[in-house]
Amino acid sequence: MGAVWPVTHTRGDEGAMTVGGLDVRALAAEFGTPLFVVDEEDLRSRARAFATHFADAFAAHGATCDVYYASKALLASRIAGWMEEDGLGIDVASGGELELALRGGMPAHRITLHGNNKSDAELTRALEVGVGHIVVDSTTEIEVLSTLAVSLGRVAPVLVRVTTGVHAGGHEYIATSHEDQKFGLSLASGAALDALRAVHAAPGLELRGIHTHIGSQILSIDAFRESAERMLGLRAAFAAETGVEVPEVDLGGGYAIAYTADAEALDPAVAAQEIADAVAAALATAGGSWPALSIEPGRSIAGPAGITLYTVGVVKHVSLEDGGERQYVAVDGGMSDNPRTIMYGAEYSAELAGRQSQAAPALSRVVGKHCESGDIVVRDVELPADTARGDLLAVAATGAYGRSMASNYNAVLRPPVVAVRDGAAQVLIRRETLDDLLSWDVAPS
Structure with a gap:
């Protein structure tokens, strides 16, 4: 427990x-x-544990895995500073979260900007400060971001948000990878592959990789395993078509915590090992080289x-x-x-x-x-x-x-x-x- x-x-x-x-x-x-x-001791020790366990588990396969703190869980500039000191990046989903992360000393290249409906102002600011990733969530955003990047003379590092169809988590509103919801581009319908093609062809955009997030309060490693298989299958399909093997894959997070004494929590050490092994197995099937991996543990650090x-x-x-x-x-x-x-x-x-x-x-x-x-x-x-x-x-x-x-x-x-x-x-x-x-x-x- x-x-x-x-x-x-x-x-x-x-x-x-x-x-x-x-x-x-x-x-x-x-x-x-x-x-x-x-x-503070609890929060920071959890952050370091995620960073250490996932780095070690993937290093055993000759790969890397970065950890990004979920600013939406709890954010103050001091917390962003702690995450920087403890070796994590940070994911943000608004202009306000971006500014707090920067104010706390988080380097822009270790910040990932999410959001299904980013404003022009938010995208512009992200380009100006040089965030490490912008996760595009729609074909509209691909076009808008390309135009903004060209006008500013910048190159936007892009991850494509993929809806894998893996349904996981607790309440319906925190399961984020089934088809009928607002986030991402569908793998099943072909929209995700179309988005990869569009980003690859668009001026001002650099296709860094693919991203998914399947939900929150997840206990089953099976859901992460299935999601990894589908993500790496998409990566392989795009590589077979274009000869381009995207270098990064973000598997999201949503690891469960215990809210009551009889509830279970997902152990980060166990999760790290099993997810690393799942990625290795998926790569053996899909083919290709190891990408740079990243995860977003969500509430499990701050909660x-x-x-x-x-x-x-x-x-x-x-x-x-x-x-x-x-x-x-x-x-x-x-x-x-x-x-x-x-x-x-x-x-x-x-x-x-x-x-x-x-x-x-x-x-x-x-x-x-x-x-x-x-x-x-x-x-x-x-x-x-x-x-x-x-x-x-x-x-x-x-x-x-x-x-x-x-x-x-x-x-x-x-x-x-x-x-x-x-x-x-x-x-x-x-x-x-x-x-x-x-x-x-x-x-x-």
Whole structure:
């Protein structure tokens, strides 16, 4: 089973939770709640583990494999700097993510720009700074990027996003390689091969390779194996037709993490070995030389390294149809800082963080403060029956997508992100203020 809480998580005085050597009560007192807390040691050790395991596994075949951090999971300029120091690249999907990555010191050539509908401004900026890859997602984008590159006197390094037809992952909305969705160019219909031809022929474009991403929260190596077979088959078909063997293949990622104690996580060491072996087998069938490989682990670096701290407000008990009772625990955040429960039916773990309790466990639901009945943070969890107003509550595995998907619904302010390590805390993203909120509003004249 995968670890749910960060690696430095423990219980200290009076049973209070500590992370990174700091008591969560002290963190809440200093920074307020809701609060995203990132265990720097955990996050960076996961990043280094992916880089090391995949480099070693592919080196055994005489090949290379680079790892790209998913900025959409959690991004601050300091995190981009950590990834640069730890040997990773970074993938971005917007102009804003690109600027944060650059601000953190990530070299442009180690940045990959994704997106199904990039603006002219985003493509222009990527060309100007010299990103390492632009992943094209449509024939329209191929034409637009070619025109922009020629006008700027630049050459765009291009990967073609391929929809392989391998369906993997959890919720329908995070499975990204079936035919009926917005990303990529279909392998089955021939659109991917047509795109390779178009990029190869277009002025201002350099065809670097092919890219795919089959989904998120994936546990089965079989899905990656099948995807690799199809990608390398496409590479071989293009080489047979044109004599051009594209030098790079990005196999994406989407490795699963554990959100609850009984859930599984994909072990990066095992994944690296099995994926490297799968690529070797696929190459033996398809033919050709080894490409330079890359992967994008997604949430599996940031997700387990983060927790969210809340303060409990109202606690109420409701009767259930089966004669039982549920304890509703309302906290000072909700769907504005974690929409994944309402969007995907995601499950989470929660515990009292500021103390230990000897009270009996009660079937509970952690809910937010928003004007929505679906504003649920943790749908089903056992919490002490004496949970009360003022208690600190921690939700595990929120390092990925909590802050990056946060909103101002109900004009609620977005929480800060604080990194902890060796008894010290540093703010990565400050808490929004009412002045921030009001500054966006255009007052009546």
